[in-house]
Amino acid sequence: MSTLGQRLAELNDSLTPAEQANYKLILGLSAGHLAQENSVGESRQTVTDTLHQLCPYEVDKVEGLQYRGRPDFMTDELLHKLQNEARSLESDAIPYDEHYLGYGGSVADQVAVSNELTEMVTAIVPKSAPTGIASYLFYRDPGQGIIPHVDTDIFSLNILLMLEHQTVEGDPEPSALTLHYPDGTTEAVDLEAGEIAVFLAGTQAHSRTPIKSGEKVSILTFGFMPEGAPIENYRR
Ligand SMILES: [Fe+2]
Incomplete structure (x- = not known):
């Protein structure tokens, strides 16, 4: 007998592409909300199972980090170039509640479509392809961060x-990318400058814990999508 998660995943097959997008949104909002509440009941497990079944990527384990580390191509020289580019774009970055968004950096745009990055990501998540979109995110106002979401x-x-994490001296718990699991546990991923984290953010609930006064985080994200997917779905 199939589980409720399997039946909810099967329902997806009977929907039009527009309905599928709505369905995925509802499931994602539910998963984010249940992670915020840190619910550990059957609902959260079922929503998580459904998202896992609908995951468009073929990986051994959908949950958790797919990769964390500093790849060889992220040399000190390249990291410095990206850090400098981030600083040059920061003053014009667009303010949002959770962070500031900067884009249009030529170095970041080159990395976004580079063979090095594509080879690295496709070795971790097969049949994925770059969207070519690179976004600088700056968390610098106290309280900025993102609540758990999918x-x-x-x-x-x-x-x-x-790219850069300025912490407050002696702070035992600096802001961190945090993964939220359906059993109620969390995993803080406190990255060093130059380190890359890869995870399936459309499936794995995650947050950035709030920035404190005097703390600052600058990151660069690169967009990837399933190979052959409609690019319109992957642009802002
Ligand atoms: Fe996210």
Whole structure:
């Protein structure tokens, strides 16, 4: 007998593409809400199972980090170039509640479509392809961060490069990318500058814990999508 998660996943097959997008949004909002409440009941497990079944990527384990580390191509020289580009774009970055958004950096745009990044990501998540979109995110106002959520298509495969993290001296718990699991546990991923984290943000609930006064985080994210997917779904 199939589980409720399997039946909910099967329902997806009978929907039109527009309905599927809505269905995914509802499931993602539910998963984010249940993670915020840190519910550990059957509902959260079922929503998580359904999202896992609908995951468009073929990986051994959908949950958790797919990769964390500093790849060889992220040399000190390249990291410095990206850090400098981030600083040059920061003053014109667009303010949002959760962070500031900067884009249009030529170095970041080159990395976004580079063979090095594509080879690295496709070795971790097969049949994925770059969207060519690179976004600088700056968390610098106290309280900025993102509550637990699951992303829609645009960030469904998240490639996140830490550029700079200025912490408050002696702070035992600096802001961190945090993964939220359906059993109620969380995993803080406190990245060093130059480190990359890869995870399936369209499936795995995640947050950034709030920035404190005097703290600052600058990251660069690269968009990837399932190979052959309609690019319109992966642009802002
Ligand atoms: Fe996200």
